[in-house]
Amino acid sequence: MPFIANTQEQQKQMLAEMGLTMEGLFSDIPKKLLCGKLNIGEGLPEQEVRGVLAELAGKNSIDLTLFLGGGFYDHFIPAAVYSIISRSEFYTAYTPYQPEVSQGTLQAIYEYQSMICRLTGMEVANASLYDGGTAMYEAMMMALRATGRNKVIIDDSVNPIYRVMIESYTKNLKIELVQTHCATGLVDREQILAKLDDGTAAVILQNPNFFGCVDDFSDIAQAAHNKGALLVVSCYPISLGILKTPGSMGADIVTGEGQSLGMPMSFGGPYLGFMATRMEYVRKMPGRIIGRTVDRQGRPCFVMTLQAREQHIRREKATSNICSNEALCALTALVYLSLLGKEGLKETAQLCADKASFAYSRLTAIPGVKPHFKAKWFFNEFVLDLPKEAADVIAKLIEKGFAAGFPLSRYYPDMKNCILVCVTEKRTKQQIGMFAEALESVL
Amino acid sequence: MKLIFEKSVLGRRGVQPTRSDVGTTINIKREFLRDRPAELAEFSELDVVRHFTQLSRCNFGVDTNFYPLGSCTMKYNPKVAERIASYPGFTHLHPLLPQLRGGGMLTQGALAVLYEMDLLLREITGMAGFTMQPMAGAHGELTGIMIMAAYHRDKGNKKTTVLIPDSAHGTNPASAAIAGYKVVSVPSTDKGVMDVSALKRVLNDEVAGLMLTCPNTLGLFDPHIKEICDLIHSVDGLAYYDGANLNAIVGKARPGDFGFDIVHINLHKTFATPHGGGGPGAGPVGVTKKLVDYLPVSIVVKRGDGTYALEYDRPKSIGYIAPFYGNFAVILRAYVYILMLGSQGLVRVAENSVLNANYIRVKLRDYFESAVDVICKHECVFSPSKKMLEAGIHAIDVAKALIDRGFHPPTVYFPGTVKEAMMIEPTETESKETLDAFIEAMKDIAALSEREPEKIKAAPVTTPVCRPDETAAAKNLDLAYL
Numbered sequence: 069m070p071f072i073a074n075t076q077e078q079q080k081q082m083l084a085e086m087g088l089t090m091e092g093l094f095s096d097i098p099k100k101l102l103c104g105k106l107n108i109g110e111g112l113p114e115q116e117v118r119g120v121l122a123e124l125a126g127k128n129s130i131d132l133t134l135f136l137g138g139g140f141y142d143h144f145i146p147a148a149v150y151s152i153i154s155r156s157e158f159y160t161a162y163t164p165y166q167p168e169v170s171q172g173t174l175q176a177i178y179e180y181q182s183m184i185c186r187l188t189g190m191e192v193a194n195a196s197l198y199d200g201g202t203a204m205y206e207a208m209m210m211a212l213r214a215t216g217r218n219k220v221i222i223d224d225s226v227n228p229i230y231r232v233m234i235e236s237y238t239k240n241l242k243i244e245l246v247q248t249h250c251a252t253g254l255v256d257r258e259q260i261l262a263k264l265d266d267g268t269a270a271v272i273l274q275n276p277n278f279f280g281c282v283d284d285f286s287d288i289a290q291a292a293h294n295k296g297a298l299l300v301v302s303c304y305p306i307s308l309g310i311l312k313t314p315g316s317m318g319a320d321i322v323t324g325e326g327q328s329l330g331m332p333m334s335f336g337g338p339y340l341g342f343m344a345t346r347m348e349y350v351r352k353m354p355g356r357i358i359g360r361t362v363d364r365q366g367r368p369c370f371v372m373t374l375q376a377r378e379q380h381i382r383r384e385k386a387t388s389n390i391c392s393n394e395a396l397c398a399l400t401a402l403v404y405l406s407l408l409g410k411e412g413l414k415e416t417a418q419l420c421a422d423k424a425s426f427a428y429s430r431l432t433a434i435p436g437v438k439p440h441f442k443a444k445w446f447f448n449e450f451v452l453d454l455p456k457e458a459a460d461v462i463a464k465l466i467e468k469g470f471a472a473g474f475p476l477s478r479y480y481p482d483m484k485n486c487i488l489v490c491v492t493e494k495r496t497k498q499q500i501g502m503f504a505e506a507l508e509s510v511l
Numbered sequence: 512m513k514l515i516f517e518k519s520v521l522g523r524r525g526v527q528p529t530r531s532d533v534g535t536t537i538n539i540k541r542e543f544l545r546d547r548p549a550e551l552a553e554f555s556e557l558d559v560v561r562h563f564t565q566l567s568r569c570n571f572g573v574d575t576n577f578y579p580l581g582s583c584t585m586k587y588n589p590k591v592a593e594r595i596a597s598y599p600g601f602t603h604l605h606p607l608l609p610q611l612r613g614g615g616m617l618t619q620g621a622l623a624v625l626y627e628m629d630l631l632l633r634e635i636t637g638m639a640g641f642t643m644q645p646m647a648g649a650h651g652e653l654t655g656i657m658i659m660a661a662y663h664r665d666k667g668n669k670k671t672t673v674l675i676p677d678s679a680h681g682t683n684p685a686s687a688a689i690a691g692y693k694v695v696s697v698p699s700t701d702k703g704v705m706d707v708s709a710l711k712r713v714l715n716d717e718v719a720g721l722m723l724t725c726p727n728t729l730g731l732f733d734p735h736i737k738e739i740c741d742l743i744h745s746v747d748g749l750a751y752y753d754g755a756n757l758n759a760i761v762g763k764a765r766p767g768d769f770g771f772d773i774v775h776i777n778l779h780k781t782f783a784t785p786h787g788g789g790g791p792g793a794g795p796v797g798v799t800k801k802l803v804d805y806l807p808v809s810i811v812v813k814r815g816d817g818t819y820a821l822e823y824d825r826p827k828s829i830g831y832i833a834p835f836y837g838n839f840a841v842i843l844r845a846y847v848y849i850l851m852l853g854s855q856g857l858v859r860v861a862e863n864s865v866l867n868a869n870y871i872r873v874k875l876r877d878y879f880e881s882a883v884d885v886i887c888k889h890e891c892v893f894s895p896s897k898k899m900l901e902a903g904i905h906a907i908d909v910a911k912a913l914i915d916r917g918f919h920p921p922t923v924y925f926p927g928t929v930k931e932a933m934m935i936e937p938t939e940t941e942s943k944e945t946l947d948a949f950i951e952a953m954k955d956i957a958a959l960s961e962r963e964p965e966k967i968k969a970a971p972v973t974t975p976v977c978r979p980d981e982t983a984a985a986k987n988l989d990l991a992y993l
Binding site (some may be wrong): 069070071072073074078079081082083085086088090092093094095096097098101102103104105106107108109110111112113114117118120121122123124125126127128129130132134136139140142144146148150151152154155156157158159160161162163164165166167168169170171172173175176177178179181182183185186187191192193195196198199200201202209214229230232233235236237239240241256282283284295308310311312313316332333334335336337338343347350355356357358359360361362363364365367369370371374376377378380381382384385386388389390391392394395396397399402404405407408409410411412413414415416418419421422423424425426428429434444446447460461462463466471474476478485493494496498499500509 | 981
């Protein structure tokens with residue numbers, strides 16, 4: 069039997085030594101609760117299972133040229149990333165409960181926390197959450213705890229996938245969710261100010277927002293703080309290679325999807341939710357946190373700390389129910405950022421912005437194709453108005469080998485002809501040119 | 512070891528981003544840009560590789576040696592699953608493709624994996640339908656309790672509490688509380704299983720449901736499991752099965768047959784996907800027929816023509832709990848594992864995990880204090896013997912002494928219902944030789960504890976650090992190098 073070490077002979081020997089039988093070992097389960105043979109087929113040897121899965125992998129179209137983003141991106145991943153995270157000392161370990169045999173994981177997560185702080189301009193980060201959406205939900209819950217209030221304002225330029233997740237999570241809770249509408253591509257200050265009051269726990273925004281537009285929320289942070297509310301900002305970590313940090317804008321909690329930092333798209337996961345905040349809120353933060361300390365002999369080392377916030381100690385009074393997080397993905401992000409380094413990340417972000425800007429000029433030169441928003445500053449995604457329904461155009465372009473972008477009508481019903489186009493550093497000038505030609509040909 | 516930031520050398524370059532072929536045409540106004548680049552470390556590629564190789568050598572994984580961390584099911588993670596999860600046909604698949612018109616046809620292979628996995632898990636657990644979305648066990652718990660809440664809301668039931676045994680994992684009460692319920696704890700008997708008469712005392716119409724781990728955290732299968740589920744149903748409550756310990760009964764018995772309504776499975780435990788140093792995991796949730804409509808959006812369906820599609824139109828659904836289809840690459844690995852084991856293989860998994868746990872229980876019971884010395888399932892729980900405690904040796908000392916003998920310690924100080932608990936889960940992938948060596952090490956520790964307890968107190972001496980000061984860590988917070 070695969071992966072089972074004891075031979076039949078050894079099993080017999082062990083049972084004999086205990087004076088038990090295999091049947092006896094299961095005698096505590098009432099007989100009528102035992103099931104018969106499962107109808108799941110016979111086991112397959114490695115060679116066959118690889119054949120089966122290779123065939124399934126072959127049924128996925130991976131040769132499309134991607135201009136599809138929407139919060140999940142096709143970035144270049146250096147070979148060394150995979151090589152390092154494939155070390156089984158990392159991936160076959162578990163939560164570092166025993167620090168003496170887990171200094172590798174612990175130090176790496178401490179470095180990851182530091183890296184996230186440096187990237188976002190914040191003071192403290194946790195060891196990771198599941199993904200950008202659950203991170204935003206956890207940030208919202210954290211803001212409710214920190215302020216003792218129950219109203220949350222969220223702009224509709226925040227990733228709609230995250231907004232529907234937050235709606236699901238809060239259905240059974242007494243939370244007032246207020247949505248503001250983004251009409252120009254930038255957050256409407258007047259609407260936010262009108263909704264902000266003494267009962268507001270948090271304002272949740274995103275930069276660059278779902279439409280790709282770049283903003284500076286310093287004024288909103290100020291306004292929120294004046295009312296005693298927190299500003300939560302979700303961000304795209306690659307963009308922070310060049311963009312102003314949420315920390316410098318005055319954000320109180322920063323979250324985001326870390327997939328762009330060296331993780332493949334893998335049809336939706338595993339990804340990486342990151343979260344950072346200011347020291348004053350550290351005890352309200354959910355998730356594991358690694359701290360530096362010293363051992364018996366005064367040697368510097370790392371441990372899980374502030375565990376009194378967590379479910380295994382506090383049970384129903386914990387800040388969150390999270391236990392397993394995305395540690396290996398956090399390691400991936402750290403390795404990716406280390407390989408790129410300070411200049412490399414900046415250059416990558418710059419390349420994304422440059423190429424997107426080039427594509428924008430090229431695509432808006434097509435007759436009938438216009439920018440949708442008044443706001444003209446974007447990072448690597450932008451919204452175009454097409455002369456036809458976007459979903460149709462995208463379907464036609466799939467046949468020509470392009471995933472042209474995201475049809476916004478899926479979440480914004482009045483944006484029928486709008487397409488969200490994404491350009492990463494992986495796209496070439498030639499691909500952009502071919503894409504423009506293909507788009508023109510189907511309009 | 513020095514931090515990566517301390518090794519950084521100004522101006523050194525690692526991986527070079529691609530060359531620009533478009534010129535600097537960036538379209539962002541200056542005020543929106545950061546003043547100076549993020550202070551990341553600056554390295555050559557070799558520096559990075561060496562730094563992390565050195566860090567990895569300070570870690571202990573399943574591949575290193577025996578890792579009997581109770582309740583975590585640290586079994587061998589097959590390499591073939593790693594290989595398959597790295598096929599470009601899976602890694603290079605954008606999750607939004609199915610949301611494009613006709614896009615579902617671009618991802619048929621991935622949808623097939625999700626659909627087939629759903630069918631396999633239904634058969635293994637006796638449930639009627641699954642969501643693959645939860646990204647860890649605790650996330651599955653929250654999803655399950657949200658389904659419970661949706662069911663009661665839909666039926667107009669006024670329910671306020673969730674019952675949880677005192678021996679449960681901390682995630683259970685935390686998940687119930689986060690979903691908006693009050694938690695009521697149910698005590699265990701001195702035999703280590705749920706006290707049914709105590710359950711009857713706290714059972715009333717306010718009870719939304721019960722969360723139960725079975726086998727429980729003492730490794731015991733509750734003989735009254737069916738009666739317990741029936742009792743919960745008598746007040747229109749739902750019985751929730753925490754699948755953390757499914758490994759002990761997989762292929763032999765099914766929670767659906769016990770009377771459970773909602774089940775979560777930790778794929779990273781029972782189905783052998785790597786624990787990653789603390790994740791990513793996956794915690795699919797299965798439900799009985801009456802709850803299928805409440806499962807999250809979307810689910811994969813198979814159409815008449817044999818193609819797969821995502822179903823979004825689910826009016827009673829609790830909604831979206833993950834951005835897409837869960838931790839796909841983790842689900843894929845677990846799928847590979849189940850295909851390789853097949854029905855017979857899974858039975859052998861349960862049998863050998865239980866055989867190995869009982870072997871340790873019997874071999875160590877004369878040297879350590881058994882929490883309950885009866886047939887256990889996948890794990891057994893001990894405390895240090897009276898003599899050891901008198902010599903000042905605690906569970907933590909045994910744990911540290913095991914490290915010096917080349918083993919990862921068991922889970923210690925859990926479950927909280929046992930003083931000085933040491934929870935040992937060997938799993939089926941370990942051989943008799945490994946177990947014998949571990950048993951010898953434990954006996955050696957027991958003997959040395961009485962003879963030279965200071966040697967045990969000094970452990971571990973073979974690791975780069977020894978007993979970090981956790982109090983200082985929480986007091987003098989140093990959480991980032993800035």
